[in-house]
Amino acid sequence: MSANIILPRIMQIGEGASQAIPEVLHSLDCARPLIITDRMMMELGYVNRIQQRLKEHQIDADVFADTVPEPTISSIMAGVDQVREGDYDSIIALGGGSPIDSAKAIAILGRYGGSMRDYKFPRVIDEQGLPLIAIPTTAGTGSEATKFTIITDESSDEKMLCVGLGFMPVAALVDYSLTLSLPARITADTGIDALTHAMEAYVSRKANAYSDSQALAAMRLLGPNLRRAYHNGQDQQAREAMMLGSTLAGIAFSNASVALVHGMSRPIGAFFHVPHGLSNAMLLPSVTAFSIPAAPERYADCARAIGVAEQEDNTETATGKLLAELVALNDELQVPTPAQFGIEEEHFMSVTEEMASQALSSGSPNNNPRIPTRDEIVEIYQALWKK
Template sequence: MSNQIILPRIMQVGAGASNEVPNVLASLGCKRPLIITDKMMVELGYAGRIQECLSGHQIASDVFADTVPEPTVSSIQAGVDRVRDGDYDSIIALGGGSPIDSAKAIAILGKHGGAMRDYKFPRMVIEAGLPIIAVPTTAGTGSEVTRVTIITDETTDEKMLCMGIGFMPVAALVDYNLTLSLPSRITADTGIDALTHAIEAYVSKKANLYSDSQALSAMRLLAPNLRRAYHNGADKEAREAMMLGSTLAGVAFSNASVALVHGMSRPIGAAFHVPHGLSNAMLLPSVTQYSLPAAPERYADCARAMGVADGQDSVEVANDKLLKELHALNDELQVPTPAQFGIDRQTFFDLMPTMAEQALASGSPNNNPRVPSIDDMIVIYRQLW
């Protein structure tokens, strides 16, 4: 059996990679980019730096900075209109997962039209949108190397999973210098998101030899450096490891899949506006405990790759150490419970059946080593409280 591996055509990795935007545009034959980002990237000067870099090569660019965290159908519409009204031949997606996910949707809708729901999974989007050069500024989502975007339909509070080669950026410029200003909360949430990607890709039913190699490498980079980057954002060695680990984790899950954590996480984010990485972090220990009996050797491999168990430990001991580490990580990185986040208990409990149904409909839980029922997921949601 063979596995199709989809990657960006160009990857530039390391300090200063973002300065290669003009050369990448030239290699693609593009001369009129639209920079899609958010207001924070403008305030920090990152968008302006990209524009200056482009101006130095006589390339004119415009900025669309109205993307929002957890993008919605309405939030991307202004960007779609901007693309349709402009003469842009490419998109530079600058920021965390939300601006990059927004850019993916805008690139497709701006070129091909229709509504976002038309592109929802299980449809596989093979049409090419405007070429995207992704410049990530967080070490978390891995969106720069994935063929996935997630857009919320605010009329139904559904996080729509959209997939296909059409959403894959043409280039990914992975520059850890852009993460040095990240606050500790975002460092924690995006870092656990990346670790979740690596673990889920490795235990997924769709895992393959290629994705395994990327997932294990990602865990080796992420696990020892997440605390370091959280406590000292200026630690360049830790930031570099986190950035590459996040990208490798993105490669892993894009070419395997995510599983139950992500399936259950999306409805929490849609209903209660919990940042995606944070809802993953809330769920990771409980879902891991639930899933362990179905893939004990695989989870033991994760524990060893993360450095919390060694080759002398039995599978049982390694898995016990993994669970303790996931709880300890959440404690040290101050991951809140739903109650501490400010979610109303009664509302959360009332919505649990709906959230479980939405999770199952996403398809991700079916990739889990232990496939849950609706009732199983309700129990896990209840445990979070």
């Protein structure tokens, strides 16, 4: 059975890739870009660096820098208004997953109008918005190479999944040197996010030969280098491996799917404002333990790719090593439990059923090798308090 593979039209990968932005704009016949980013990218000087590079080629770029972590409908509307009032022919998304996800939504709404809920899955958006060039500054979401965006409806605390070719950037400039200034906490959270993408793509019911090749390659890069990048942010070899691994993991899940971890993670983020990568990390060991009985060989492959199991290890041994590694990784990278994050147990328990309903409605749990019932999802949520 064939698989429909969707990728950015242009990919520039490696140190200094972000400096290719003028040539990429020229190849797209674009000359009036809007940079969509956040305040941190302004403070770090990354935005100014891009603007100066563009000025060398007589290109002026305005900036919208008011994106927020875990973007909401209201947070993107000022950007939509700026696009609709301006004379822009393209968008440059600079930052982590949140600015890139925001830019994807702004590129579509800015061209076609309507409300964000109009574009929510199960509708598939293949209409093309403004051409989007993504420059990631974290090694985590892989959003520069995916056909997805996540926007929270703050009126219902629902993280809406939006899917389709229209959300795929036309170009991705993947420059690991932009990650050298990342603090350890963001390195950990985004790194585990990337690892989750690769694992879920590989065990997904929608996996295919192409996504498998990308997922395994991603895990081989991420597994040995996540701790190194966390402990020494200036380790360029580890940073380069993490950045490439993140992009490959994004390609993998964009052309397969994510599964139960992501389905359960989004409601935790929406209700309790837990960063996406961190909520994935909280769930990954428990969901993996739940899912292994339905795909033990696949999870054993993950253990070998990550580097914690030997080729000669049998399936049971390899999956046992995988579970031990996921727990040890969370410990070493200081991933908090929900309680340690500051969430009140009574509040958490009171919304587990609603979170389970939202997880199921996202569709992601149906891609899991072991498809959970609503009650089983509630049990996994509740078990997080026993960690």
